[in-house]
Amino acid sequence: MIRSPFIVRILSTSAIAAAAFAGSVPAAIAAEFPTRPITLVVPFAAGGPTDIVARSLGASMSKDLGQTIVVENRLGAGGTIAAGSVAKAAPDGYTLLIHHNGMATAPALYPDLAYKPLNDFEYIGQVADVPMTLLGSKNFPPNTTAELVAYVTKNGEKVNLANAGPGAVSQLCGALFEQATKTKLIAIPYQGTAPALNALLGSQVDLLCDQTTTTLPHIAAKSVKLYGVTTPARIKSLPDAPTLQEGGLKGFDMKVWHGVYAPKGTPKEVTARITRALQAALKDPEVIARMDKLGVEIVPVDKQTPAGLQTWLQSESDKWQPLLKSIAAQ
């Protein structure tokens, strides 16, 4: 049967409206997916690490899907506003969320969280892992991790630590640093690490823990001080940089991971199509080259799947939620 695009559009719109009411999208509509642009919601500021990964991924997925992916930054509350809004969006595949470790940590940080990360989403797949770097402003006195530890131990209550709010990985990294050094610094929250990094570059704050996605050029230009990387081993993109463990912070181990989600109830045919586009993008030589330049590691194909993301989110939730609750109780 040949359908005019106009009829398809009318059919799709009315059927999706009815399906949203019924909580599902009919198989025929799912098979045509996508027939219009898709919104990919980013929970942090434009120009930051999550945004950069999302835009690169979205541009490549658009080629595979034959429809534009529009990146929308929905800011606030450490990423929970964005995740909460996507949890409540129509389950039709046209609103997606890209998010990081915050999906696993938010329930421990927000007692009244309006969504359940493990129950309120369909999983598309994991995307990439990113190491973090602990940075100081160029005017901040300590030059090494050992000097930093001594400095914050003495002056902690005067030291500013920028982050993107509770639920942000910059905040989590800062909390692990405070725990490791037994200090309490002054947290300065921003709506993403793009503005936080600007504040560090302008010496308005002293410290920031942020992803290599945005920090590598500033480290290379020496416009910030690099204390160390947050992973247990040194990283390819900064081979000469010590780890924080080498600097004396025993057991310091943190990396950022990104996944893509759809609202709960999005039909399997639709999520499977989006997963296929995600996997195609992560094989795209342009995406691979860009991610490599930013120190972002694309995950293996078995993780670029709904099951790969679901298993990972569960294990990260099990790992971080008790730890964060115990840090909060200290």
Ligand code: MLT
């Ligand atoms: C961002 O994209 O701004 C960061 O991922 C925020 C954060 O630190 O979690």
